[in-house]
Each structure stands twice: as structure tokens, then as C-alpha cells.
Amino acid sequence: MHRIHARPAQPASPPAIDRDPAVVSSFLSDAALVPGGFGAGVATPRTEAEVAALVASADRVLPIGAQSSLTGGATPRGDVVLSTRALNAMDAPAGYAVRAGAGVPLATLQRALAAHGLYYPPVPTYDGAFVGGTIATNAAGAATFKYGSTRSWVEALTVVLANGDVLDLHRGSVTASADGWFEVVFTSGQTARVPVPSYRMPDVAKLSAGYFACPDMDLVDLFVGSEGTLGVVVDAVLRLVARPRVLVALVTCAGDAQAIAVTGALRASAMARRDGSAGLDVSAIEYMDDRALRVVPDDAFARANVERPAQGSALLLVQLEIGADEGADMECLQGLLRSERIARDPVVAAPGDDRGAERLFGLREAIPASVNARVAAAKAAVHPAIEKTAADPVVPFPRLAESIALYRVAFERRGLDYAIWGHASDGNLHPNLIPRSLEDVERGREAVLEIARGVIAMGGAPLAEHGVGRSPLKQRLLRELYGADGLEQMRAVKRALDPAGKLAPGVLFPA
């Protein structure tokens, strides 16, 4: 079935739009720290009906979640900001599924699920992000290696379209026609033919690069990762798993080569385990390079209760899911580290030691926080146009070493300071510029473009998990990935569902 009928929302008045500059000013930036945000006002609908009434009556609307976007996608440019934070209802889980409002922060979701022994796996490293925001960006996280990105965990969606109609989408019920179309019948009786783009998406562990497209695709998947441009997610039914017992180990490596070898060995062990042989149930391997560690202040190491490693080292934060025989898993890990010639014992947070695990992940999180603080300091002291300049590339895992070399050359030959960290188990790292001047930012953008071209040539993608947003640089990377024709096919999808360009205008491609 490739046709779906939209339904009307309950009649409601639009929620008030708060135009008080003091209120609006707290919504003018997201985590990308892009300057120059401005908004027409902020509305906080409490129900689907209010979302529909607001969207139907506004000229341009930017739905936002927690504004943790790293792409400027949640930075308003004259839009009415639709804050989803009051869409925060959550049902009790039913089996291995839960219905949650778009405005539920993932940390709140996980706490509620933990009380039922359940867990929602595809959580980005920043767990303050909202359910709706993570669906809109197809967020991925550390544990993508085991669980994949958000997409495959979304079972159903309620979406308000640009004209205020509502779609109830259930995975498996609406799939593209054999000749590549969906049909959406609006309550007005008009039908939109939505073409499925014909570009081929790269075969990588995660991708947040415009509209999902493949033959026979599910209509749910068109909305996951559409970054607010096709509809406002009001709520979702998410798949869950039984809460795993997790062990976290911080492994000190002598440098990049050893870190890559250990990551490869851990991945191989996990694959063997998945095939029924002995091995470790690895869910995540996070990498922190020497440069990233140097940016982190001493007190972050002290809080984590971890000694700062010697210069030149790299750290791996390994997350293992532990079965009944914890001792056997620990022995297997130690054996693997010995055979990779790791000199120091890992720092371990055992299953149940949630605070210990939080401390270790806190060290990992201190890296983006410290780099962002450096960006903010340069912006305040050197030039207001300085902004976060970072890449989000993903490569097929066998190309990881080559990709790190590419990132280093791209920055170093331009004389730039930078740091690299991220999700090594997925081949997805975050090379970030540490800017000292506005010229650094300009050269940093050139480096990001060089990185994009390099990873595309390796069969990877320059837009792994953060999306495209309103960043001109990331929009350029999207064009590098799919070409002008691919972008035109995305625009055709947008025109079919939002002909007036009302929703998140300027996100993914210029309005």
C-alpha cells in the first residue's frame, strides 16, 4: 500500500505566540553556536491539536527540541519557534514498546524505562536531546555499533503536516510504489504524489544526510531524519530492549595505531559473539585522541578519577554488555587487551556501578564541552563571527586508519589546531577545529570540505549523525554527496508535502 489518508486534528485555537524579546532571546541559538539567530516569537503547544492549529496559521515555523543541534538547524531565522517541550506525555511501556511525546528528553525516557527494566538503545551522547529532535535528525550514539541509529527503533509516528493535517504512520503499513511514489491524500481531498529520490545512499553504519531513499521504502523512514522540513513529529512509538547489564572500561593506548588495532579486535570479538562463537558483547567503542585529551582540563580527569595519560596516548571508552558470567567476560577483555599489548590495566566501572560509568562518560563528554568552551572564548575575545567548525564523517570501518590520517593532514597542512574524538566502532569520528582567529574558521571550513571529498571517495559520507541543518557548509557537503540532481530530488519531496516552504525553511537546502 503506497497511499495514506491524512486526518484532521481536533479543532483548537493556536497557542499564544510569545513575542517578548526576553523570552525569544533564550531560543536564538543551538549547540552549533551560530551567530545571528532571530525569531518572530515562541509558541509552546501542549497538544497535537494546538500544533496543527499553529502550523496551519503560521507562515514559517521552526520546530525545535532541546536545541542541541550541531548544525544550526534549531537556530531560528525569523521563524515562529515551535517549542515541543510541552509535548511531554509518555505512556507506560507496553511490552517492548513505548509511546512518548516529541518533547520527552531521552534522559527522562531512560529513567522511566529503567523502572520497568527496559532500555531505549539509540541514544546520542547528549541525552538531554528530545525524542522528536532525535527522530528528526536520525540521531545515533555510541552504541550504534550494536543497535543502529534511531531510524530502526521508530515503530510509529504522529506527524502534523504543513497544512495542519495529521498523519498516523505505522511501520510496515505504507511503502513506496514499485515505480517510486507515495500518495498522501489530504483532508481537502487533494492528493500529493511524493516521489522517492533515486540517489543511492552510501553503505555506512549511520547517515543523517537529507531524505532517506531506497526502493520499497517505508513512509515512516521519509520522516525520520527529515529535520523538521516535512512535518512536525508530535509523538512516536519506540521499540525497546531489556535493560542490559553494562560494564564500562577506559583503555589507555600508546597512540592511534594501537587504538585502531584494539578497536578492530573488539569489533571482531563482537562479530564472533553475534555469530554464536565466544566473544565480547561490545555495544560501543569511543575514541579520544591525544589532542582532544590535551584540551580537557585537569579537574575533568580528577572528577572521572582517572590519571591523565602520557602525551601521545589515545583513550578508548569501551561499553560491554555482560551476561550471567561477568568474570568470564572480564577475563576475555583482559586477554584481548594483553594480546594487543596494552600496558596499563583499564579503569573499569562494573555492571551496576552507574556512578562510575557516568564518571567515565563524563570524561568523554568533557571533550566537546572543552572544545565548545574554546570556541565560545575565541568568539568572545577575538571575533563574534567565530563559530564551531566540525566534521561528522563516517567511513566503512576498514578505512578508519586512513580516514584519521586524512583528517590530520587536512588540518595540519593549513596550520590549524584541532582535536578528534568520537564513535570509533562505527567509523564515525568528529574532527573539530579549535579556532584562534576568524581566518582559522575559514581555513577550517576548507579542511572540512577536503575531509568530505576524501571520505566520499572511501565509500563513506560527510554527514553521519548530526544532520545538515541551516549550515551552509553542511548543505555544501550534502551537495558533494548527492550532487545537484540529488538535491533537486529532495526539493521535489519537499514541494509535494510543503509547497509553501513553511516548515523549517532553509534547513537541508536554501529556502
Ligand SMILES: Cc1cc2nc3c(=O)[nH]c(=O)nc-3n(C[C@H](O)[C@H](O)[C@H](O)COP(=O)(O)OP(=O)(O)OC[C@H]3O[C@@H](n4cnc5c(N)ncnc54)[C@H](O)[C@@H]3O)c2cc1C
Ligand atoms: C554535547 C553533544 C553531544 C552530541 N552527541 C551526539 C551523538 O552522539 N549523536 C548524535 O546523533 N547527535 C549528537 N549531538 C547532536 C544532537 O544532540 C542531536 O542532533 C539531537 O538529535 C538533537 O535533538 P534536539 O532535541 O536537541 O533537537 P533540536 O536541536 O532542537 O532540533 C534538531 C532538528 O530537528 C528538528 N526538530 C526538532 N524537534 C522536532 C519535531 N518534534 N518534529 C520535527 N522536527 C523537529 C529541528 O527543526 C532541527 O532541524 C550532540 C550534541 C551535543 C551538544
